[in-house]
Amino acid sequence: MSIKTMNEMIRKHVKAISLSILGILSAAIIPIWQIYFVEQPDVHIEITEIRRINSSDFKVPLSTDELQLLKPYLDEDLFYTFDKNGNRADKINYPEFSIETINAAFNKAKMDIKNITETKSILSKHIATINKYLNPKDKAHLLIEFRVGEIKDWSLRNYIDDDEARYYEKQVLRITRDYADMHFQKGKGAPINTDALNFLLSDVKEDLIEVISENEIRVEKLRDNIQAIDTQITKLKKEQRDIYSFFDVSVVATNNGRASASLRPVALLRVNISKDNYVNLKLDMDDYQDQSNLPEGSTKILHYQSKILHDIPSEDRIMVNTFWGSTGRASVLSLDTKQNIYISNTIAFADNSNQKVMFDKLKESANSL
Template identity: 55%
Template structure:
């Protein structure tokens, strides 16, 4: 029985071997298909469906902070007050009506430099201004002189007063008051008496009193202007020195960096950059400064879609928040020999390194122009 059983089993194995040989090609193809199906997703994840990010530094700008303001706390700077717009000197309510003068106003350096330029121009025009004011006094005296028939007081009108541009020399509200009073005396018919020919009788006494008041104000302006201009002439160089010193202080402490970056994702999967980046300023082989940058409009700009390019803008803190050693290095090497790279990271902790450009505020124009010249030369050689 044992021999018959062995013979039977051998026969069955022979049959199975024949079947396997017959279908070996189909079985092999099936196994290859199963393995491939399992391997393709892994291959896609690690070799195809990934983000490919490249970042390029386009420009570095060093901007002045709007937080840096200066009071007129020296005798020289105080001479600039007449040349500063009134909306910076007075309080205004929501309706735009001017209120009290600000006790201790502060101004941006741009405002003070503009006032300084106006002061210099005023010094040049000092003689012309004084001559114009003296001419207004002469005209007032002509109207007040009863023997001067060329300028009868009864014919004085507000148009003459406006022609003197008093608002350029005295307080605006007082100049407006004078104009309103002249109108009231010469045009308020409801308050006037009329002669036999029904012509209105102008209050000559009131008009005479008013013109004497205007003459007194103009005389005060001439005196004050002469004194102020003499002081201004003596101190104009000191004002310039103080403003330039403040300008240097602003540049060294109250500026910040704005960096423009071109970020491209050539991969097939989107990624998101983290809001913090690092700009390293390489001074020498072992000497560098790290400047932390914050991505602006983070919620809108951080995501890099597949096959896309974004223009990103980063901003640093103001220099006065940096360690003093870093401030010194930045101020020393800005615009000279420093070279910078930017380092950014995405949410998967992949770190991306930018190209290297000069540590200078030129929007990388030299590099762009050099490449354009190179392309132009290559084109002409064809």
């Protein structure tokens, strides 16, 4: 076939050939377009909350004479180890307590100061009742009629050792209701060992008198040292916040694209004061295995946590404590498995700051109703 003939055939079928070429090109270009331009993730992230959380691992001993005054207000179990069956075992030589536990004991101590007069009045009434039972001339309070219900009503465990309070109740029950040791006579009730009951109630009375005396001494010491205790606990709280706290950052991640995205477990919290005055904190995603994948058209709430401040360089720690709650502005940068970087909104570096912004917007809308 000559070249002339071929040219004539091409001219006759130029339209069909063009359409074929366009079809081939379209078949090749459209998938490429879909892959690189259409079927792509479109991820947006927004910080909704930054919380500063005190580490529960921070514990301190009662290392000063003032803090030692709080010892009676701490749960006795905190001074012991426990075996695998949950039974109290060895006493701890150098016990340490969380700041929350020490502060709760301090609140109890302050309440004790307020209630000392009422407590003394209650215990004095119990002592007066015991005196009536111990007085053989008091016919309205016969010792033979004393029963365990009355001693239980006194709630002794609120004032003396639990084990001792239980012992007293058990002994009263044994004296007044241990039928096996009683000798019954026809037509008469079983005799009660009133001598034993007399001694027992006398012991209870002595304990309550001792409690009143110890309370007065203890509360007097508390009154003299209450300001020093408050100052020391405030100092410990500051140490915990400045050194033994971490940040929990809540982020809403939305994928508006037509392909899924998988976020890396690591993110960065950038806190800025000015262009050259900033600090970067490494964040780790909670529950990474279940939360990192963002299917197309999905939204997830992600939680990230920083290291405890004790574990970051001291220079960064100083800057974090300086920026927190002041003029610091924070944003989050995250990364997916394809090395795409996503940058969040910027909010104040403070607790619940973004919630306040959202609430203010709602108030503005409410005002227009």
